[in-house]
Amino acid sequence: MKPIWIVDDDQSIRFVLEKALAREELPVRSFTNPRDVLAALDDDEPQVLVSDIRMPGGSGIDLLSKVKERLPGLPVIIMTAYSDLDSAVSAFQGGAFEYLPKPFDLPKAVELIRRAVDESLREEVIDERVTQMPEMMGQAPAMQDVFRAIGRLSQSNVTVLITGESGSGKELVARALHKHSPRGNGPFVAINTAAIPKDLLESELFGHERGAFTGAQTMRRGRFEQADGGTLFLDEIGDMPFDLQTRLLRVLSDGQFYRVGGHQPLKSNVRVIAATHQNLEERVRLGGFREDLFHRLNVIRLRLPALRERREDIPTLTRFFLQKSAKDLGVEAKRISDAALTQLTLFDFPGNVRQLENVCHWLTVMAPAQVVDIKDLPPELLESRSPGSSGQGASAHGVVAAAHGLPAGAVTAPLGDVAAVPAGLANAAPAVAPGATMASGEVSDAPLPTAAEPVSIGVASASAVLGGAAPAWLQALERDARARLEAGQPEAWDALTRQFEACLIRTALDLTRGRRIEAAQKLGIGRNTITRKIQELGMDD
Structure with a gap:
């Protein structure tokens, strides 16, 4: 792996970050000013660049602009003061990966740099795949x-x-x-x-x-x-x-x-x-x-x-079309968040691959940031969800697995969890017609097990709340809740809430390989909140 470059005229900042990253076994190279960085780029390049915003001999914003001209895919983290809002805005407009407020929490800084490294490594793999991309693609x-x-x-x-x-x-x-x-x-x-x-x-x-x-x-x-x-x-x-x-x-x-x-x-x-x-x-x-x-x-x-029959291919196709659109338009390729990929995977795409390509072209032009999030997606993708996402085509777990580049079945839930999802795959029509036995194949309709002790009742109330068919996990939650309430079990609220929170936290920690700060960011909660919840739920063991 290439080294992380630290650019700051403050020796204490460089020292602290060097030692912290060394403990993480991450290679580091330090600089005191932007001029030395630009000179070093002639012979070397970093995995991630972490730069102060105000230094003698040039600003971090100017350095960001010049580095992005040479290495458009390089994650750059800008360090800035809490009150320096204009600088933070300028950093993001210039294509910064993230900004790090000073004074910063050291574990948070290391976690942010680690996330940038992961993003950089993933982008390298994606770029390599794109350069070698075949005329057609699909793992379905x-x-x-x-x-x-x-x-x-x-x-x-x-x-x-x-x-x-x-x-x-x-x-x-x-x-x-x-x-x-x-x-x-x-x-x-x-x-x-x-x-x-x-x-x-x-x-x-x-x-x-x-x-x-x-x-x-x-x-x-x-x-x-x-x-x-x-x-x-x-x-x-x-x-x-x-x-x-x-x-x-x-x-x-x-x-x-x-x-x-x-x-x-x-x-x-x-x-x-x-x-x-x-x-x-x-x-x-x-x-x-x-x-x-x-x-x-x-x-x-x-x-x-149809594309809705091969949802697991949507993440790969999306990244490819974002790269292709950027190349056609002569701009830096947008990245897309896991949450936005999941939302794309839930959509039915009546226009199939051509519609997905048009969406990626729209995002390249219209998305305001370099990382596309759910809020940046076109309105039609947010207003409706795939009718088949809870049953036909792909289960909720399969959709999440596909969005994260995991094999089908990699994201599952224990039988005792409320989040266990009953879902089945509809029979897939063979690629070659029966009269010409070339490459036929079917996917059997094999539903996943439901939550523990399901009760055979209607789910009209859940459907009514959502204005349509309720997702399978919500149906399972309603069955479990009704069974507990009818059985007179005390504290049903607390019991189900604990299961729900534990499932969310376990999933986030699994996706972030146990990194709590990043898991908290994915869940949209604070670092202290996730630490307190882990302790309350007895998940420390």
């Missing part, structure tokens, strides 16, 4: 099925039909199929059949001869000719006009076609990949899509999962 089982299918199809030229909701990444899959196929060195030509007027679509696909219609002043090659030797991607194939479906079927059958106004048959060696968000079987039944064309396209079918 449904996405892994898609990746396996692409791998199995890598040496094939078979026709593929990709289905999935709008914004789920169908064109990305088509490009991946082309790139990893024997035609990877040939052209990839995409056309959205729903975006082109019917009168022009035939010419777009097959080309036209000079004089074929008004305005056709020159001969034009169509997409089939342009894609010769490569792949033609027909997006939103379900919206193709019925008469053009007949011409497309003929091309797929014998490989021959005519330009509009032409009399000479042409041949093109093209692999066709089609995509749609519609139910083509239903379109066939209603007479809007040719059944023979459907079967010609439906040789291998890949189904892309």
Whole structure:
């Protein structure tokens, strides 16, 4: 690990921090003025920079600005006086990680520096992943099925039909199929059949001869000719006009076609990949899509999962899109807090991955601070929560685990705790249709155990309080409370409150690896409060 740089003209401050960080086995390098820091950056760089705000030879704010130009991702902690509000504001506007008021509590200062180190190390890993980021990503089982299918199809030229909701990444899959196929060195030509007027679509696909219609002043090659030797991607194939479906079927059958106004048959060696968000079987039944064309396209079918079916991928995608947006806009990439990630993971994203990318672009432009918190998220993400977050798609524990980059099941609650969550995962549709056994797989509906001794009663009161379906943990709390009250158990309030507080504190301490100050910050309570609660709850042992 790289050293922590301390910049302060006060020798006593440097000495105290050096000794404290040495006890934590953290390497340290000290400076007395900003000039020496900037000179040292030519040959070295810190893991974290801790700088005083007022020193001979320059201010910490100026140093912050110059360091951020060279190392935009470096966490910088500015030390300042309690009353120096303007300096604190300037520090945050300049991209400081945090400010440390003087005189400071030494354990709190060390804890803050440790948190900055953790953030720096995590950002290094994320940056490395982003620089090596593949064209598609996803750890969810449904996405892994898609990746396996692409791998199995890598040496094939078979026709593929990709289905999935709008914004789920169908064109990305088509490009991946082309790139990893024997035609990877040939052209990839995409056309959205729903975006082109019917009168022009035939010419777009097959080309036209000079004089074929008004305005056709020159001969034009169509997409089939342009894609010769490569792949033609027909997006939103379900919206193709019925008469053009007949011409497309003929091309797929014998490989021959005519330009509009032409009399000479042409041949093109093209692999066709089609995509749609519609139910083509239903379109066939209603007479809007040719059944023979459907079967010609439906040789291998890949189904892309909606983003709400792969919530565990949202944190990784969010960080990637924040980096991508920052690079596109030429600004420093925003970081996102664990709480904000959890909120994102709870949202349903009807626009799927495309909507998440737009949200990240919005945050890059509109979020006021470098670290995005819940309050910085767009209003639509705060006004409603995912209807499936308490049942279908992911349990509350699974959502928290995903937001913190943990494997599913890593965040759980003991059976005796009120916070034990009953939740199940809905069956995930296989990535490849049943007719083309490529990469199928299901997730069984296996609910987690509920709280101890559940009572079979309604939960109308909890639902009424929330104005809708109550979260599973709140339903469990209501069942437990009702059972205690009906049994006449004394002090139900104190007993349940102690369990609830203990569960929150245990979870926060687990996330912060036992660091109480950081746990208190995550819970939004004071350091003295968490210490007192730990003692009252008998959690010191």
